[in-house]
Amino acid sequence: MTDRLLSFVQHPLGRRLARALNLPQPVTLARRQDAWTDKELAGRTVLAIAPASTAPMPSLLAAIVAEGGSSSGDAPVQSLIVDATGCRDVAALHALFEQAQHAVARLAPRGRVLALTSSGVTSAAEAACLQAVQGFIRALAKEIGRRGATANALVLQEGAASATALAGALRFFATDRSAYVSGQVLAWRKEPDPSTAASIDATDRVRVALITGAAGGIGAATARRLALDGWRVLGIDVPAARAPLEGLAREIGGALLAADLTAPGALDELIDAVRRLGGIDLLVHNAGITRDRTLARMSVAEWDAVMAVNLAAVLAIDARLDEAGLLNAGAREVCLSSISGIAGNAGQTNYSASKAALIGYAAARAAAMDAIGGTINAVAPGFIETAMTRRMPVMVREAGRRLNALKQGGTPGDVAEAIAFLASPGARALTGQVLRVCGQSLLGA
Missing domain, CATH: 3.40.50.720 (NAD(P)-binding Rossmann-like Domain)
Known part of the structure; x- marks a missing residue:
């Protein structure tokens, strides 16, 4: 999606005009x-x-x-x-x-x-x-x-x-x-004892990453970024997204599972797929939906659908993986939250509640992950240029782009890079935290 103002102000004449009109003058990021x-x-x-x-x-x-x-x-x-x-x-x-x-x-x-x-x-x-x-x-x-x-x-x-x-x-x-x-x-924090997390940083075996909601946007960008670092990616998305999911798996040499994780039997399929891969070294809870409406007008179905995908599925997946012992020693976990979960957003009581829940979950689960030498963190994107933001009304989209210190939206690659960092050996000292990828959004700043 093109940010026309960002493109416009790269030209000297456009920059002068934007300055004269007191418009934001975002700089192309490195x-x-x-x-x-x-x-x-x-x-x-x-x-x-x-x-x-x-x-x-x-x-x-x-x-x-x-x-x-x-x-x-x-x-x-x-x-x-x-x-x-x-x-x-x-x-x-x-x-x-x-x-x-x-x-x-x-x-x-x-x-x-x-x-x-x-x-x-x-x-x-x-x-x-x-x-x-x-x-x-x-x-x-x-x-x-x-x-x-x-x-x-x-x-x-x-x-x-x-x-x-x-x-x-x-x-x-x-x-x-x-x-x-x-x-x-x-x-x-102080780096944990390497002897308690001797697995995922080793180079003698292929590390396995599971990404939910992997077919598009942030999920696909994360899968491609992790593949660059040698991760074997198991991408999961709903059956309706099978075609792009299959294309992604072919592109990066990964595995796929087309399943609705809220449906009966889906978690059994997931556990079977993880067992075949020898366990998980990185778990990225990226799947999420919105059903926006003010609280007064929100239906029970709209509340329940968001909670089922954004929160209940995360808790259920982790519970099954823990029960089966399929999180390998030193595993990393990343929950995709949102600045809406930090600052709240009108018309998103369901979404904001679910994303705030993941922040609390990451903080509380850090001790359990530490016991296997692993970490868990939440990543909270701000305005990211995706298909979801493309559907916003023009003025709302423009406001979202400019209400941060960098005066522009981020890309799925920005979020993917943060996840790749949290999965890297250099991030062992970070756990139970919220890493905002938002350009210093003024919401909840």
Whole structure:
């Protein structure tokens, strides 16, 4: 689907006209949506600063070097890393202001800012100042979004600042793989003991990913993206989508199951298919429907249909997989939520409730996944250019595109890249979290 305003303002005359009419002037985003490489920062100019400290933490510098980042004098900065773990008093916040102001002036268009802060505090004053860093980053993200740039923050838990853990964070948040992720603050835990999750990161066997709702949009983009990283994909969708599902399976060399997961016997078919593949290493709950109507006008059938697909099917699938022991050691799970589940949306009490439920589910199920060395997270897309948004009224669609810091919609590939990150070895430190892929949507910001 073409964003005509985005295309229009790429031309100098269109840009001048948009400026004269005070229209948004979105910048074409720099995206990476290929297979993971050994050195994700290779070729990027990286600047690391540490307000209130003499130098950035050694593990951070080691991670930057390991990922191939380089520093080049006064060249424009493509990745700015802010070690704000020392910002524990008002004077340190002043240093953050001064150093970040200077560094952001050097930030290249479409640049990336990643701040690292801490969860370990000894006083209310320290807690206040560390929380201030989060507000600072969210506000900065809104300022630099007009340049196609992003800013995010990670709250490091005790023991989470190892070079390997920070390298995992840099691979996504400091590169163009996170092009439509901005203004987010996530808890980054200490990496679990590798001995408890020795399976999916091994290279001596084919990893298996199950994706529901795989026939189109975000599901198909995710299947294609995971295939680039060598995953064997089992795509599931309703029988009516068999033709595109078969085409996708042929394209990526995957397996398929055409079944309505809310129908009797469908879960038995799913379990049989998973057994034949030797269990699941990645489970992506992507299937979802909408039946939009105000609460006063919503029918029982419209409420029940959304709950059946968006929530009950997720709970039932997980219960059956757990019972059968078909989630392999170290498995990852991703639930597709929505910013509607965070901020709510008029006419979507059913959809918003179901998507909010998945956020609570991911947070609560994290302990059970940790027991098998795995993780679970929710991904909350904002306005993504799909067949669903194409059916929106024109003015509603335009508002959805512009109500974020980047002033444009995202693509299914943006969501797929976030899922590929959560499935990667570098994301073991992230669990029970909500990763918003929304361009810092102003809804629920």
